[in-house]
Amino acid sequence: NRPTGGLNEEKKRYAHELESIIQLSDIVDAIKPTFLIGAAGQGPAFTREILEKMASFNKHPVIFALSNPTSKAECTAQEAYEATNGKCVFASGSPFPNVEYQGKTYIPGQGNNSYIFPGVGLAVVICRIRHIPEELFYIAAKTLSDLVTEEDLAIGLVYPSLEKIHDVSRSIAVSLAEYAYEHNLAALYPKPENLDQFIKSNQYTANYQDVLPSKWDWPKLN
Missing domain, CATH: 3.40.50.10380 (Malic enzyme, N-terminal domain)
Structure with a gap:
């Protein structure tokens, strides 16, 4: 039930039967996903609020900010590790520098x-x-x-x-x-x-x- 459309057959297999929800933060609240994949090239869509929510109900939330170039990535590696207290599994489409967080060095993977x-x-x-x-x-x-x-x-x-x-x-x-x-x-x-x-x-x-x-x-x- 998506009034704005945009669901092809490939996307329908992953769709949930819910009332129409527009904001990503509200979608995260409703579905409680384990995995966020960003590939729309729309910039910082994975806000700190969303990342914190992902960490609140996942032991190791998976955050893939795959949009290129770096300026279009959904979040940076630093933002992902800090907002999830170092719990997330992170990969990006663009390279990010290593992240030093709470005495540990994280090396972001590049998908x-x-x-x-x-x-x-x-x-x-x-x-x-x-x-x-x-x-x-x-x-x-x-x-x-x-x-x-x-x-x-x-x-x-x-x-x-x-x-x-x-x-x-x-x-x-x-x-x-x-x-x-x-x-x-x-x-x-x-x-x-x-x-x-x-x-x-x-x-x-x-x-x-x-x-x-x-x-x-x-x-x-x-």
């Missing part, structure tokens, strides 16, 4: 497609996958989640460090390649015996070999 697309593209190109079903993206997401360690979670990261993106992309590509060969989606035959090594050997790296010949200094003569 970015750079975690998924390189691995998907790597598998598709190398294994010649000509049809890309939705299952591949589910497998990519599941593989990514499995790469998050307890150490990552302890400092606030819900994604692996971007410093590991090369290894993350390869792990995703290997998982997708396995699925592709099991379901006859790969056109590269025969199937490599060691997919991890095969993908690693074909993965782009910014380390270039020196093409110049070796040089030696002439010894000095007395």
Whole structure:
């Protein structure tokens, strides 16, 4: 019952049967969600009041302020951690600096497609996958989640460090390649015996070999 409309079929599956509510704060009161996802690019929609409410009925409220650029983010990492007393699970679409709060350092995770697309593209190109079903993206997401360690979670990261993106992309590509060969989606035959090594050997790296010949200094003569 939404007089303003705007509900397509994808959104309807998550809708609640309630009287029309306009303000986000009132919606939070009525539904008591565990997870807030901001992706509308409308700026600071997650106010301190809303963040405090989320922390009042969730042990670890999930706050994803995913809008880009930073000026359009629904809240900052600092605001999220402070308003929830450091309880929230936070990720953003734009990078935020580390947050020092009550003697602990939180490293905000960045929810970015750079975690998924390189691995998907790597598998598709190398294994010649000509049809890309939705299952591949589910497998990519599941593989990514499995790469998050307890150490990552302890400092606030819900994604692996971007410093590991090369290894993350390869792990995703290997998982997708396995699925592709099991379901006859790969056109590269025969199937490599060691997919991890095969993908690693074909993965782009910014380390270039020196093409110049070796040089030696002439010894000095007395």
